Amino acid sequence: MNALMWIAVVSLAVWGWLLLGQGFFWRTDVRLPERTPPAEWPSVAVVVPARDEAEVLPRSLPSLLAQDYPGRAEIFLVDDGSTDGTGGLALRLAREHGGLPLTVDSPGEPQPGWTGKLWAVRHGMALARARTDAEYLLLTDADIAHEPDSLRELVAAARSAGLDMVSQMARLRVAGFWERMVVPAFVYFFAQLYPFRWVNRPGARTAAAAGGCVLLRRETAERAGVPECIRQAVIDDVSLAKAVRRAGGRIWLGLADRVDSVRPYPGLGPLWRMVSRSAYAQLRHSPLLLAGTVAGLALVYLVPPVALVAGALGGGTGTLVAGGAAWAVMTATYVPMLRYYRQPVLLAPLLPVTAVLYLLMTVDSAVQHYRGRGAAWKGRTYARPGTTP
Structure with a gap:
């Protein structure tokens, strides 16, 4: 004893x-930094990698289509080999809800050495370069629902604080018993590994992001060689943050107030x-x-x-x-x-x-x-x- x-x-x-x-790390007061609306709103390309997301898309995609953004914004949904009709459903939702312009495309199977998500992100970024002059890219997962002012607030925060990457950890769904037991702890442990205050210090060694909601300056992404330099990364959000920081970019990570994951986890297995x-x-x-x-x-x-x-x-x-x-x-x-x-x-x-x-x-x-x-x-x-x- x-x-x-x-x-x-x-x-x-x-x-x-x-x-x-x-x-x-245990404090939950790291939210979007103080922001002032820019005099001129930059253009944004929203890139959504999606693989078999027909279950959640009706609750997430309309929130992107309905973004109240004063500048130009366009959505590129990349159908990563779905077998459940994800791409067709996305086009149907766009016709029903209107809002921001939506392009749906598919890059085919990933080349050797690429994860599926990053292969889809690469394709979406290429589409954005070819069709828009977007200054920023919003990389957001197909299960993430945004409040109407989400994009506006992210851009205002990036411009006001001179940030190259702004990432919010979406509030995950917590409904059932196992979600209550596991999900808050997931974010707690993540913050313990990557304290947000350390991540947000200019020049700090700690770098991390939350892949569900990342606003990224396009010029910085190109300078960092993203996503080619992280093409094999399974933990792609942390790898992305490290690449941006290595390229001299300023990054920020915090908890979200108005960005939510709608993906259900009905049992312990998922x-x-x-x-x-x-x-x-x-x-x-x-x-x-x-x-x-x-x-x-x-x-x-x-x-x-x-x-x-x-x-x-x-x-x-x-x-x-x-x-x-x-x-x-x-x-x-x-x-x-x-x-x-x-x-x-x-x-x-x-x-x-x-x-x-x-x-x-x-x-x-x-x-x-x-x-x-x-x-x-x-x-x-x-x-x-x-x-x-």
């Missing part, structure tokens, strides 16, 4: 660092696949990093409740106090994210349970990789970057 007490003390020390030294398809890629397919991650998750999230229970059952006051204090800090840092997602704060003490799920998802991601089924999504499996597809 003395050993457990000291492990609990280490866990408490880690939580002290996370609370105060990890960019205040959520599991969402996480496990890229978890091992996040660890650069390294067994050593996987082992360290598993040990770290256990130390940070599992030791506190175990130490508290063990201490209460006679393991010693020190064990109980250290474990209880670490669990209390963990719980307190999770409350703001639950409030952002409009969920009861009573879920906060259950974060260790969710951490166990993420630990298992991460291990499963590695197992699937070594079975040749890693990074599988919508019928495609992608090779590890640097290997022959």
